[in-house]
Amino acid sequence: MTRWIFLIILFLTAAGVAVYGYLGGFRKPEIAVVNTPKPIFLLGHYYKGSVRDEGFGPLFRQAQQLRASGTVRGELANIYYNDPSKTRDTVEAFIGLIVADTTSQKVPADYRYRTFAAGQRVIQARTTASYLIAPNMLYPAIEETAKQQKLKLRQVYLEQFAEEGPSEVLAVIE
Template structure:
């Protein structure tokens, strides 16, 4: 009986490692300190509250549905106004899509624009990993880079998850 249990655990562990690798979990992110050249416009909805709030999870699905239904065009993105890794209870976020500008699309009801300003000094972390594992790779890379470079983070983060290309997080520094 113990042998079968051991084999089952081994098969599940190997299977989980294969899935994790397929999602890009073993890829290392690239990190750079840059100054943003152009503003990034987002169309979406603001949220402030508990990460366990029943309204928070569905916001992501609503934005994805607006994209899938053709109501909005752009890449999935979020702006966090506090560190989502450390915000155990309260999160301030803007969940939406990166859009080209603020005039070419009509916003669905309840949606607003937000801007991640140009000219900011940021730590940029990128990876080809799936959006399912990317945040767990990018935020630690940003924290490590900030510590190594002795930079202080402003606690403003832009996450971008394009359908094609690299996922990235921009973290504003002081």
């Protein structure tokens, strides 16, 4: 009986490692310290409150549905005004889509624009891993880079999870 339990645990462990590898979990993120070359426009909703609040989760789904319906062309993105990897309960964020500009598309009535300004010095972290595991790879890489290069993070993060192409986090530094 013990042997069967051991084999089942071994099989489940191997399956977990295989899925993690398939999702890109063993890929190393690309890190660079850069200045944002142009403003990045987001269309979405501002949210401040508990991550457990029933109003938080639907904001992501609404942005996805807006994109999927073709009403707005853009990539899913968020601006966090506190570190989401360290926040256990309260989050301050702008959740929506990165759009090319603020004039070429019709804006749904309850949506607003936010701008991630040009010329900001940021740590840029990118990976081609799945969006399911990308945040757990990118935020620690940003923290490590800031620590190694003695940079101070301003706790403003732009996350972009492209359908095609790499996932990216820009962390504003002082």
